[in-house]
Amino acid sequence: MTTTAAIAPYDPAVDAPKPHHAIYDYDSGPPVNRGKFAIWLFLATEIMFFTGLIGAYVVLRIGADSWPDPENRLAVLITAINTFILIVSSATMVKAVERAMLGDNDGLVKWLGATVVIGATFVGVQVYEYAELIKAGNLPNVDIFWSTFYAMTGFHGLHVTVGVIWNLVVMIAAMRRKIPQEKYMTVELAGLYWHFVDLVWVLLFTIVYLM
C-alpha cells in the first residue's frame, strides 16, 4: 500500500550465501574466560535458589512459637566431623586445580581422586545420618523443624552428589589425558562449583546444627 517501500526481490548475486565461508569467533568482553563467566552466573542462580530454601527456614524459625534445640535432635558431633571432611575436600580440590594449572596430570588425577573420595564420604555420612533419623521416626512431616531440615540438607546433599559426579567426570577425562595445561579451566569450573557447595554447607551447618 501507499507508504510501503517496494521490497527488493531476491537477487542471487548479492543475497545468496557465500559458499564455504569461514566461521569467526569473537571475544569482546573483559578478559574472563567464558566458562568462568557462565559458572558465576550459574552460581548466582544457585545462591537465589538457596535463598528460597534457607530464607524460608529463617523466617519460619524466627516466627515459630518454640524451636527445638538441634543438639537434642541431631548428631552435632558427627556432623561437625562431616563438615570438616567437606572442608578437606575443598582443600584437595584447590590442590587439583593448582596441579592442572601447572600441567601436572598425575597430580591432578591424584588430588581429584581424593576430592571425589572425600566428597563421597560426606554423602555417605549424610545418608547414614538420614537413615538413623528416619529409623527413629523423625520424618519430614513430623514438624516444621524436620521439614526445613530435610529440605535444606537434602537439597544440599543433592548438590554434593552432583559435584561428586562432576569431579568424577573431570577425573576420568584427566586420566585419559584429555586435560592439557591450557584446558585447566575445565578443572577450575568443577572446582568453583565444589567450593560453592562447601560454602553453603558451612552456613547450613551453623544455622541448622548449632543455632
Added chain:
Amino acid sequence: MSHEKGLGYSIWNIFVALFVLTAVEVAWGYAFHHNTGLLLKMPVWLFWGGLLLMALVKGLLIFMYFMHMRFERWIVWGLILPTPLLVMIVLAANMPDTSFNEQRDHPIGYLEDQTGEIVNALDTLHPAKGRGTLHGAAAEGGGGH
C-alpha cells in the same frame, strides 16, 4: 593474570583457619548455648551473633581464596553482588508477615471454651451435630435473601 603463576596464596593457611573456626564454632555451640550452655548461658543474640560471625568468616575465606574472588576482576564481582542485596530484600519483606506477625494464631479451627478446654469449632456448627445444613441454617437465620 595472577593465577597463571599458581594460586597466589597459601592454601594451608586458609585450611587451618577453616579447621580452627569449625572447631571453635562447635565448642561455642556446646559451651555457650543460650539455654543449655555447659559453661555459660549467653543471651540469644550474642550466642547467635558469634556463630553467624564465625560462619560468615568461614564462608568469606572460601569465597575469597578457594574460589579466588580476591584475584578476580570486577566483572565477576558484578555478577554476584546483586545477590546479597536480594537476599536481604527477601528476608526483610518476609519477616513482618512470617516471623513477627501478631495476627498469626493457632491451633486453627479450634477454640477454647471458658474453662480452657479445647472445643472443635466445627462441633458447634457441624451439620450432623445439630445446626442443620448450611442452607437450612440460612433459611432459619431469617432472611434477607
Added chain:
Amino acid sequence: MNPVSTPSAPVITHHAPHLQPGEGEPGTVRESHDHHELGFLRKYVFSLDHKIIGLQFLFSGLVFLVLGGLMAMAIRYQLAWPWTPMPGLSWMFPATGGAITPEFYTMLFTMHGTIMIFFVIIPLLTGAFGNFLIPLMIGAADMAFPKLNMFGYWAMWPAFVLILMGFFVEGGHAAGGWTSYPPLSTIESAAPGSLSGQTYWLMSLTWVGVSSMMGAVNYVTTIVKMRAPGMTLMRMPLSVWGLFIAAFLQLFALPVLTAASIMQLLDRVIDTGFFTPTNLIVNNLTPDSFAHGMPAAAAGGQPLLWQHLFWFYSHPAVYILVVPAMGFTSDILAVHARKPIFGYKPMVYSMAAIAGLGFIVWGHHMFTSGMNPALGMSFMVATIMIALPSAIKVFNWLGTLWGGRIRLNTPMLFAIGFVSMFIIGGLSGIWMAATPVDIYIHDTYIVVAHFHYVVFAGSMFAIFSAIYHWYPKMFGRVMNETLGKIHFVGTFIFTNCTFYMMHQLGVAGLMRRTADPYAYDVYAHLQPLNEFITLSAFCMFAWQIFFVVNFFHSLFWGYRVGRNPWQANSLEWDAPSPPGHGNFDGPLVVHRGPYEYSSPEVAEDYLPQTRAV
C-alpha cells in the same frame, strides 16, 4: 551523532593454538572452523544451531498459544452463558452434555494463565527470539554454549509432557489459579485439581525453570563475551538490551520460584509444613483423616510465605514478558519510521530501571492478603514509581515516530499497536498500585483488563510484530502484507472490544475467577456486557485464521526476498536469509549504532552498522 570511534580492521588469528573458545584477550577474532554438512536429525531436531533452536521454541510456543487460546474461549463462553452446553462439545463432557462444570472452570483459567505465561509468552520472547536474534544482532556465529542451548530447549519437553499429562489425571489438572496459593493447592481434599494435577503442575514449572536458567546463562554470556569488534554495549540494538535485561531477571528471580515450588511439592508429597498451617478443617475433615497434603503435626506453616516467594519471581516475570517486547518494539519502530530511536541511552537505562525496581514491588499483589499494611505502603510507593521509567519509554517511542517517514508495514502496525495498548495497560496499573483503590479493585476484572492489555495487547502484539518483521530473516520470505494488515485491523479492534470493556466489569466490582458471576445480585446486570466481550473474543480468535494461513502459506509460497528487505541497519540483515551455519559471510566490523536512519552522511535513508563511510 554517536561518538564514533571506528575500530581498525580486526587481526584474524588462524586457528590460534592452545586457546579454548573465549580465552583470548578482548578484541580477538578467531577463525574457528569450516562449514560442514549435518544429517537431518542433527540439523533440525537435536540441533546446536541457535537459529533452529529459536524456531523450535517458536513452533512449540505457537502450538501452546492455540491451546491457551482455546481455553480462553471456553472461559469466555462460560462467563457469557454459564452452565449452558457448548455447541459441539458434548463428546468432551458427556456427563453434562457439553456444559462446563465449576471444577472444570477453575482448571480452565488456571491452565490458561499457566500456559499463556510459561509456555507461550516466555518461550516465544526469550526462547524463540532470544535465541534467534542475539547472536545475529551482535555478530556472533552462535551462542556461547550451543550444547547448553540445546539442553535448554529439550528441558522444556519434560515440562510440555508433564503439563499435558496433568489434564488426564484423576481430578483434572491444577485448579488453584496460576498463582497456586496454598493451602488450596497443597491440600488434596481442598480442590479436585489438588489431587495429582497440582503435582504435575509443580514438576512442570520446575522444568521450565531449569530451561530458562540455562537459556539466561547462555544469553548473558553470549552478549557480554561474543560481540563483534566495534559492537560496544551502547551500540547494541535495544532488542538485545531487552533480552539481556530479561535474562538477568530470570537469573535472579526464577530460582526463588523453583525453590518455592519444590517446597510446595514437598508439602504435597511428603507432608512437610512450609505453607500449610496446622489443624485446618477441610471439607469437614480434620487433619488426621487426610491421606496427603496436610501435615498432621507440623506446625507453623505459612501461606503468606508462598505468596511472597511466588510474587518475588512472578512480578519480575511480568517484566520478563514485557522488557524484550519493548526492545523489539523500539527496533521495529525505528526501522519502519526511518528514524533513529529517540533517546537511546534513556531507553537502555529505563529498561534497566524497570527491571531493577521490578524486584522490590512484588507486594502489590498482596495488598489485601493480610500482609503487614506498613509493607503495603512501601510496596505501593515503589510500584507507582515504576511508572516513571515506563513513561520515559512511552515518550521516547512517540519521539521516535515524530518527524519520521513512517512505512505502515504490518510489523510497524503491530508495533504501534503495542505502544498504544501498553499505555492503557500500564495506566490501569496505577489504579491497582494505589493501595486504598486496590482494596476495592483487587481480584476484580480491572486486574484482568490490566494484565491482558499488557500481556496480550502488549507482549503478544510485540510478538506478532516481531514475527512479521523477522520472518524474512527466518525463512527467506516475507509474509503477505495484505493478509497481515487485515490481521492487524481485526485483532486491534477485537482486542479492544474484548479487554477494554473488562474495566467496566471491574469498576462494577465483578471478581475474577468466578464461574458464574450472576450467582450474586450485585452482578446480575453485567451479563449483557459479558456477552459482548465473549462475542468479541470469539471474533478475535476466529480472526487469527488470517495469521495462521499467512504464516504457513508464506513458508512455502511467500515472496522470496534478499538479505535486507526492510532496509534496516542492524547486523542480522547482513547475513543471508535464512542465515546458514555460522551466520555471516566473513568477519565483521561494527562502525556505529544500529539506528542511523535518515543520516545525512549517506544518500540512502539507512546506514548499516557494518558499512564504513
Added chain:
Amino acid sequence: MMRLIAFLLLIAVPILGVYTFVNAQEHNWWFPPAYSTFAPDIDWLFNFIMYMVAFTFIVTEVALAWFVWQYSAKRNDKGVFTHGSHKLEMIWTAIPAVALLVIAFTQMETFAKIKFASGFPTDGPYTREKPIAEVWASQFDWRFRYPGDDGVLGTVDDLESSFEFVVPVGVNVVFHLRARDVIHSWFVPEFRLKQDALPGHTIPVWFQATKEGSYDLVCAELCGWGHYKMAGRVRVVSAQEFDAYMAELKAKWFSNGKE
C-alpha cells in the same frame, strides 16, 4: 489507505475509551453505591487517579495517532535526523515523577485509616480487642460468631449464625476474620472493603455502614470449585433492630443448640 485506517483506529482508542467510561455510569456498569464511611474516599481516590491517568492517556494516544497520520504521508525526503533531546528527556522525567509522587502520597491516609492498627476505631462499642463478631470463612460458606452476653469470644455462650451477618448502622464495626480451610476473601462491593481470610491468622477488620439494607457478601479469593457461589449477606440494621436480632439469635441458639 492504510494510513487513514491506522489513524482512525488509533484515534478511536482515546475517543471510544473515554466515551465508554462516561457511558458506563448510564448503564450502571460503574461503582455500586457507596455505603460505608470510607467508600467515598476510595471512590474519590479512584476518580482522582482516573483523571490524572485519563489526561496522560488522551495526550499520548492522540499524539500517537497524530504522528502516525502526519509522518506516514508519502514523501521523498528523509526523516528528521535526531538522536534525542536531553532537555525533553528531563522534562518528561520530572513532570511524571512529580505527578506520581502526588498520587502516591494522596493514597496513604486512606489506606492507613482502613488497614493500619492505628486507624482502627477506639472509642465506639467495638474495638480491635473487642470485636462485634468473629467471621469464619470456609468452603463454601460464611459463619458468624457473636461473643454473647459475656462479650468474650470463644466461650460457651457464643452465638452463631451463618450466611447472614447482621450489623448495626452508623457504628464502627470491628470483626475478626478467620478461615477454617483455605484462603477466602471478605468483599462487600458497597462498602469497598476487601480482606483475605488467611488460615492460621486472625485478622481484625473494620468498617462503618452508612445505610440500612442488605448487601451481597462476596468471596473474592479463589477457594476451590465452589468459589463462585460462596455468597453471604451483610444486613445493616438500626441499633434497636440489632438488639432485637441478638435476642432472637440467642433464643434460637439455646433452644435447639447443645444446652
